[in-house]
Amino acid sequence: xxxxxxxxxxxxxxxxxxxxxxxxxxxxxxxxxxxxxxxxxxxxxxxxxxxxxxxxxxxxxxxxxxxxxxxxxxxxxxxxxxxxxxxxxxxxxxxxxxxxxxxxxxxxxxxxxxxxxxxxxxxxxxxxxxxxxxxxxxxxxxxxxxxxxxxxxxxxxxxxxxxxxxxxxxxxxxxxxxxxxxxxxxxxxxxxxxxxxxxxxxxxxxxxxxxxxxxxxxxxxxxxxxxxxxxxxxxxxxxxxxxxxxxxxxxxxxxxxxxxxxxxxxxxxxxxxxxxxxxxxxxxxxxxxxxxxxxxxxxxxxxxxxxxxxxxxxxxxxxxxxxxxxxxxxxxxxxxxxxxxxxxxxxxxxxxxxxxxxxxxxxxxxxxxxxxxxxxxxxxxxxxxxxxxxxxxxxx
Amino acid sequence: xxxxxxxxxxxxxxxxxxxxxxxxxxxxxxxxxxxxxxxxxxxxxxxxxxxxxxxxxxxxxxxxxxxxxxxxxxxxxxxxxxxxxxxxxxxxxxxxxxxxxxxxxxxxxxxxxxxxxxxxxxxxxxxxxxxxxxxxxxxxxxxxxxxxxxxxxxxxxxxxxxxxxxxxxxxxxxxxxxxxxxxxxxxxxxxxxxxxxxxxxxxxxxxxxxxxxxxxxxxxxxxxxxxxxxxxxxxxxxxxxxxxxxxxxxxxxxxxxxxxxxxxxxxxxxxxxxxxxxxxxxxxxxxxxxxxxxxxxxxxxxxxxxxxxxxxxxxxxxxxxxxxxxxxxxxxxxxxxxxxxxxxxxxxxxxxxxxxxxxxxxxxxxxxxxxxxxxxxxxxxxxxxxxxxxxxxxxxxxxxxxxxxxxxxxxxxxxxxxxxxxxxxx
Numbered sequence: 001x002x003x004x005x006x007x008x009x010x011x012x013x014x015x016x017x018x019x020x021x022x023x024x025x026x027x028x029x030x031x032x033x034x035x036x037x038x039x040x041x042x043x044x045x046x047x048x049x050x051x052x053x054x055x056x057x058x059x060x061x062x063x064x065x066x067x068x069x070x071x072x073x074x075x076x077x078x079x080x081x082x083x084x085x086x087x088x089x090x091x092x093x094x095x096x097x098x099x100x101x102x103x104x105x106x107x108x109x110x111x112x113x114x115x116x117x118x119x120x121x122x123x124x125x126x127x128x129x130x131x132x133x134x135x136x137x138x139x140x141x142x143x144x145x146x147x148x149x150x151x152x153x154x155x156x157x158x159x160x161x162x163x164x165x166x167x168x169x170x171x172x173x174x175x176x177x178x179x180x181x182x183x184x185x186x187x188x189x190x191x192x193x194x195x196x197x198x199x200x201x202x203x204x205x206x207x208x209x210x211x212x213x214x215x216x217x218x219x220x221x222x223x224x225x226x227x228x229x230x231x232x233x234x235x236x237x238x239x240x241x242x243x244x245x246x247x248x249x250x251x252x253x254x255x256x257x258x259x260x261x262x263x264x265x266x267x268x269x270x271x272x273x274x275x276x277x278x279x280x281x282x283x284x285x286x287x288x289x290x291x292x293x294x295x296x297x298x299x300x301x302x303x304x305x306x307x308x309x310x311x312x313x314x315x316x317x318x319x320x321x322x323x324x325x326x327x328x329x330x331x332x333x334x335x336x337x338x339x340x341x342x343x344x345x346x347x348x349x350x351x352x353x354x355x356x357x358x359x360x361x362x363x364x365x366x367x368x369x370x371x372x373x374x375x376x377x378x379x380x381x382x383x384x385x386x387x388x389x390x391x392x393x394x395x396x
Numbered sequence: 397x398x399x400x401x402x403x404x405x406x407x408x409x410x411x412x413x414x415x416x417x418x419x420x421x422x423x424x425x426x427x428x429x430x431x432x433x434x435x436x437x438x439x440x441x442x443x444x445x446x447x448x449x450x451x452x453x454x455x456x457x458x459x460x461x462x463x464x465x466x467x468x469x470x471x472x473x474x475x476x477x478x479x480x481x482x483x484x485x486x487x488x489x490x491x492x493x494x495x496x497x498x499x500x501x502x503x504x505x506x507x508x509x510x511x512x513x514x515x516x517x518x519x520x521x522x523x524x525x526x527x528x529x530x531x532x533x534x535x536x537x538x539x540x541x542x543x544x545x546x547x548x549x550x551x552x553x554x555x556x557x558x559x560x561x562x563x564x565x566x567x568x569x570x571x572x573x574x575x576x577x578x579x580x581x582x583x584x585x586x587x588x589x590x591x592x593x594x595x596x597x598x599x600x601x602x603x604x605x606x607x608x609x610x611x612x613x614x615x616x617x618x619x620x621x622x623x624x625x626x627x628x629x630x631x632x633x634x635x636x637x638x639x640x641x642x643x644x645x646x647x648x649x650x651x652x653x654x655x656x657x658x659x660x661x662x663x664x665x666x667x668x669x670x671x672x673x674x675x676x677x678x679x680x681x682x683x684x685x686x687x688x689x690x691x692x693x694x695x696x697x698x699x700x701x702x703x704x705x706x707x708x709x710x711x712x713x714x715x716x717x718x719x720x721x722x723x724x725x726x727x728x729x730x731x732x733x734x735x736x737x738x739x740x741x742x743x744x745x746x747x748x749x750x751x752x753x754x755x756x757x758x759x760x761x762x763x764x765x766x767x768x769x770x771x772x773x774x775x776x777x778x779x780x781x782x783x784x785x786x787x788x789x790x791x792x793x794x795x796x797x798x799x800x801x802x803x804x805x806x807x808x809x810x811x812x813x814x815x816x817x818x819x820x821x822x
Binding site for chain 1: 448449502505527531537541547566584589590811
């Protein structure tokens, strides 16, 4: 296949436990002292969202009330990205802006669920009891706060992004593929400008339960992702990340300044077996290698701490001992859908500033980088499926 | 310009295989016979107790063997059945080795009540049950299978493994437009030259108590329970909501060049795709109809066709008071006076609203309509709405000469997609 054109990253909107916006994140990452909440959901560990002044990006209280936290986080981050790109409120651009959101959803009303679960075993007619309780206890609008595509719907309503609206589901892979397809459409001339990203509320017991089925949660002991060992898990994080991707022509025509260029996004879905993640990342790296300048490249890793994916990624990285690696997940936790867009955003910041934040790891995977950063390879390995890699470069 | 490219110089995208399952049955032949006979698949719900519910009917698919049962498992099975039929018809690739990516429209995956009950029982909590109890049960490792089953990517992963599709499978949701979005993503990938073929599926097996209650609480569902087959009344004055339904539609999309080279039979063409998001409201369309109008117009533009080229419209036609009125407004604005004479019918009158699957199921039916030159009717059109002057092909199927058709799909969250489908490459 002919080499595709790149897209420029002209807008970044990120929120997490480190705060909101690029500077807060860069400062937090430079502090190099990852923190997490080990008590609220003990024995589970989470990275709670730094409180947001919602009115700044979601001015109508009515809109805020119609959303659950994951949608507010995402709508807020999307607003930051539009501000950052300088297109907020510009109806002529927003009306043709394409949107791909990587979303989960399904935020439960825990108190309703508890009432129903407690009552069902005692009910004379369980079906009738379930129907009666749900009919009277479920808020009618909760459904809209749960539907996966309603983050995109809320972004259309609050920010006026209406060119197109697509929602990808499927945990980590959804985030990788959202960025990949947004880039492919721009590079292929099917889109000029796109808003792409996602959001996640990690402070949810129903989600902890889902991952607990598979034993993926880190419990009791907080440590950086590389230091969780072969039985390690992830600590969920509340996080929102959106990027504005744009064709260089479209960006130049409106005088927009890029952070960096998104050159390539690769994704795959190999059947997991011992060594498969290591091999897949190696194959992806090899396909990027001809463009990579080993002296000035860094890796922004999506490692989550969950075994065996993180252990296998570490094995892949061990083959590139001279390259500086950073895993923002140690700082912000794991947010499956938006993690990859978030790390692409940090990669763009690193490229635009020409430097990296310091290591936050005592195992030796992360090492200081004293040379300037000109390229960043972003990895994104799903905890049970899906592998991704991106290359971020300076915008030419 | 090569004959394999469209007016814009892009690869022409054709359909070489189709499959479908609805409440009427499995397979295109059975469905087509029943659809053109005006038969309804809507029935009383037997899957769960409907005591106390306002709506007790749906177009459920009850003839599939799914164990252990969940909406995710049924959605997976429906998709698999439709895809088997489509791939077999297409003759593409080898068994378990489909030479292209998968785009799957699927309902958001959730843990369901039977599973919560199972976990609650396993937790040993005896009075008040909370998520802490479920977490404790989950931590035993006994429910490992629920992890994979209830991941959002689980159905796509099932299908990717079974059919050997290439690359990362895409699970997507654009609410009730999802099936059409899956087709659009496939079309775009082929036009970009990334692949010669794509497997596009819409599937939905999510008729369960909570899903039904959610739509019911939004007053979106018909409460015309008796008789069930008369409940779905698109475009009629007495329409009172949609009827939830299950099903799947699968299409093998291929570049014309690739299909011709391997001597595949061409079943139809996806000539264009239009989409437009609506920022008016979470569940309602902008009252000026502009997003719907923009969606249809962009589909026509993408196909390089004019409104006069369209011979038939497969309506979104849900039977809600709002949708049918807004769809009428959109269609008449784009097609003008001629809209009174363009036949437009709603498959949902017979199979109900298959939600995430609808766009794909109805694209298959539209292509069958073009292939057979015969239009399935809109049934239950007994009380015309004087505010909606359309030829809805009432009650009985009709033969017609048709080259190009539009299939509309609109959804909650401001989702609008229109596919322009053609009988053969022009």
